[in-house]
Amino acid sequence: MTQLIDKPPAKELPSDQLIELLRKMMLIRRFETKAAEMYTKQKIAGFLHLYNGEEAVAVGAISAVNDDDHLLTHYRDHGHALARGVEPERIMAELFGKDTGVSRGRGGSMHLFDVEKSFMGGYAIVAGHLPLACGIALANQRLKNNRIVLCIFGDGAVNEGEFHEALNLAVVWKLPIIFMCENNFYGMGTDIRRVSAVIEVYKRAAAYAMPSKQVDGMNVLEMYDETLKAAERVRAGEGPSFLEAICFRFRGHSMSDPEFYRRKEETQRWRELDPIITFREKLTKDGIIDDDAFRSMEAEIEDVVNEAVRFADESPDPPPEALFTHVYKEDA
Amino acid sequence: MAEMSFRDALRLTLREELLADEKVILMGEDIGAYGGSYSVTKGLLEEFGEERIMDTPISESVVVGCGIGAAMGGLRPMVELMTINFSLLAFDQIVNNAAKLSYMSAGQISVPMVIRMASGAGSQLSSQHSHSLEGWYAHIPGIKVAVPYTPRDARGLLKTAFDEQNPVIFIEHTALYARKGEVPDEDYAIPFGQAEVIREGTDVTLIGYSGSVYQALGAADILAESGHQAEVINLRTLRPLDVETIIASVSKTHRAVAVEDDWKFGGFAGEIAAIIMEEAFDELDGPVARVCGADVPIPYAKALEQAALPSPQQIADAALALF
Numbered sequence: 001m002t003q004l005i006d007k008p009p010a011k012e013l014p015s016d017q018l019i020e021l022l023r024k025m026m027l028i029r030r031f032e033t034k035a036a037e038m039y040t041k042q043k044i045a046g047f048l049h050l051y052n053g054e055e056a057v058a059v060g061a062i063s064a065v066n067d068d069d070h071l072l073t074h075y076r077d078h079g080h081a082l083a084r085g086v087e088p089e090r091i092m093a094e095l096f097g098k099d100t101g102v103s104r105g106r107g108g109s110m111h112l113f114d115v116e117k118s119f120m121g122g123y124a125i126v127a128g129h130l131p132l133a134c135g136i137a138l139a140n141q142r143l144k145n146n147r148i149v150l151c152i153f154g155d156g157a158v159n160e161g162e163f164h165e166a167l168n169l170a171v172v173w174k175l176p177i178i179f180m181c182e183n184n185f186y187g188m189g190t191d192i193r194r195v196s197a198v199i200e201v202y203k204r205a206a207a208y209a210m211p212s213k214q215v216d217g218m219n220v221l222e223m224y225d226e227t228l229k230a231a232e233r234v235r236a237g238e239g240p241s242f243l244e245a246i247c248f249r250f251r252g253h254s255m256s257d258p259e260f261y262r263r264k265e266e267t268q269r270w271r272e273l274d275p276i277i278t279f280r281e282k283l284t285k286d287g288i289i290d291d292d293a294f295r296s297m298e299a300e301i302e303d304v305v306n307e308a309v310r311f312a313d314e315s316p317d318p319p320p321e322a323l324f325t326h327v328y329k330e331d332a
Numbered sequence: 333m334a335e336m337s338f339r340d341a342l343r344l345t346l347r348e349e350l351l352a353d354e355k356v357i358l359m360g361e362d363i364g365a366y367g368g369s370y371s372v373t374k375g376l377l378e379e380f381g382e383e384r385i386m387d388t389p390i391s392e393s394v395v396v397g398c399g400i401g402a403a404m405g406g407l408r409p410m411v412e413l414m415t416i417n418f419s420l421l422a423f424d425q426i427v428n429n430a431a432k433l434s435y436m437s438a439g440q441i442s443v444p445m446v447i448r449m450a451s452g453a454g455s456q457l458s459s460q461h462s463h464s465l466e467g468w469y470a471h472i473p474g475i476k477v478a479v480p481y482t483p484r485d486a487r488g489l490l491k492t493a494f495d496e497q498n499p500v501i502f503i504e505h506t507a508l509y510a511r512k513g514e515v516p517d518e519d520y521a522i523p524f525g526q527a528e529v530i531r532e533g534t535d536v537t538l539i540g541y542s543g544s545v546y547q548a549l550g551a552a553d554i555l556a557e558s559g560h561q562a563e564v565i566n567l568r569t570l571r572p573l574d575v576e577t578i579i580a581s582v583s584k585t586h587r588a589v590a591v592e593d594d595w596k597f598g599g600f601a602g603e604i605a606a607i608i609m610e611e612a613f614d615e616l617d618g619p620v621a622r623v624c625g626a627d628v629p630i631p632y633a634k635a636l637e638q639a640a641l642p643s644p645q646q647i648a649d650a651a652l653a654l655f
């Protein structure tokens with residue numbers, strides 16, 4: 001289902017697609033806030049990493065690649081899955097550990113999979129999925145299927161050996177991958193400035209002669225445009241590209257994070273750049289959306305998220321016998 | 333029947349797989365231009381070209397991860413990790429990705445790939461190059477572990493590994509590469525989970541895998557001199573494990589010795605002993621004995637290295653103590 005028509009640059013996007021970008025960001029925000037609520041109600045357990053504040057990165061980038069381009073990401077993965085179009089109710093059901101979840105209750109929040117949508121998973125070993133991205137890209141290259149890989153990870157991943165191994169191999173084999181670092185300045189409670197010799201992450205790609213760029217991750221249109229350009233280059237067979245999205249998570253690392261390591265003022269400053277508020281303002285100024293339309297979209301999203309919770313809540317637990325299935329792929 | 337070396341049996345099989353399926357690719361350090369550290373892939377680059385026989389950087393983790401990804405993406409990769417010692421740098425990829433993706437994705441993803449690696453001590457390479465970690469891999473649900481002993485095993489098990497829809501760790505003891513044996517001419521495969529009774533006997537069962545089968549067979553010769561007929565089992569795969577063959581043999585001999593080069597503490601021989609006790613306790617005339625590598629890093633000096641590895645005499649002594 002490769003799209004036949006090339007995607008237009010942001011300035012040529014028709015109104016309905018601009019509104020769709022806003023809608024997706026709003027859906028992610030509402031979904032995440034609801035997930036937090038469900039966690040406090042103990043409907044959701046385990047680690048829960050929320051994406052609030054970073055919506056523009058997922059929505060901008062994922063809208064700029066094709067629906068059948070492979071997507072791999074880290075454990076903070078709800079936003080990426082929603083941006084790819086994975087059904088909210090099946091994601092919520094996964095967070096609830098239900099049989100109707102995308103991973104049938106085996107993965108939870110950190111391990112969403114929807115292979116039909118080329119959403120190849122959320123991975124919880126920091127940088128552990130970068131090598132997989134290389135392999136999927138190698139297969140795409142060999143099968144000449146015109147698909148590329150978008151591989152998303154955090155700033156914490158860039159000091160892992162696998163980050164360097166993967167970047168090197170991708171360049172040597174000219175693999176069709178966009179490596180995208182979500183630099184939100186913190187890996188759990190550790191400020192990147194305290195642990196990284198080079199804090200401008202995009203510069204690290206230069207060590208491997210890979211085209212790279214820093215992008216404003218609070219600006220959905222900039223994310224869209226830069227990903228689009230990178231995707232064109234990568235799809236043309238010119239090898240991998242690297243994007244560093246500068247962003248900020250508005251909430252703690254996970255639900256159990258009291259945020260002792262950063263000052264409230266820092267978060268407050270970033271909240272003023274809220275990607276949803278600023279984009280709504282832009283669309284209003286440009287006459288693309290008015291208050292009524294915005295409010296009815298909000299109400300619609302409220303319904304979608306409530307329905308996701310209802311679906312998850314009413315879904316059955318995985319049956320006990322499911323414990324032993326899929327450890328191995330059963331022979332045909 | 334043709335007589336060929338373990339190494340040639342592997343190469344023949346790889347070549348057949350490459351010819352049979354365009355999606356088969358081989359990746360690894362020095363498998364191409366150099367011809368493979370143990371010459372298993374010699375000549376394949378010349379025949380199949382760089383697109384199929386891919387020399388990689390010395391980056392074990394990304395090489396294995398790339399193989400997993402390639403399998404996810406529709407290719408049929410075989411990754412050669414020069415030796416099991418270096419596989420430790422890829423352990424995360426094997427344990428956290430290869431072994432988990434089918435399960436965590438509820439079967440949406442499968443990882444049909446083969447990871448080959450040389451293993452074992454005995455060549456005076458000292459502690460960092462002499463590991464036998466087969467048992468570590470066998471510990472992990474989600475992967476399968478093949479441990480061939482004969483050239484016939486090498487070919488038949490590798491064939492099955494390429495038919496598998498799951499990740500297979502294929503472990504080759506370095507002492508076996510040059511050893512020759514009969515290999516059937518016709519197409520054949522050895523199913524996983526099917527051990528071989530490589531020597532029949534009635535008095536004691538010696539259970540080994542990979543290189544340790546050789547030591548067990550030596551022990552059987554020694555035991556025969558004192559009139560004890562040992563049965564020797566070549567396990568061929570550790571996961572799945574052919575429990576049935578082990579139990580059938582022990583039910584006949586009532587004595588068992590598990591042999592491996594790896595360390596005894598927490599090792600696979602202990603697993604065999606436990607299974608026998610769980611499933612055939614009443615058949616036993618005495619405790620299951622274990623003869624394993626000494627509980628030390630493997631040293632360089634020949635005399636020390638030999639002392640650290642199970643010998644036929646040690647195995648025979650352990651067996652005799654059961655009578």
Ligand SMILES: Cc1ncc(C[n+]2csc(CCOP(=O)(O)OP(=O)(O)O)c2C)c(N)n1
Nearest residue numbers: 076124125126154155156157184186187188
């Ligand atoms: C290999 C590994 N080491 C440590 C951890 C524990 N851990 C989980 S998330 C995390 C921080 C990662 O931060 P980053 O990559 O910046 O992503 P972010 O949470 O900011 O989105 C750490 C250290 C892990 N999951 N994997």
Ligand SMILES: [Mg+2]
Nearest residue numbers: 154155186187
């Ligand atoms: Mg971070």
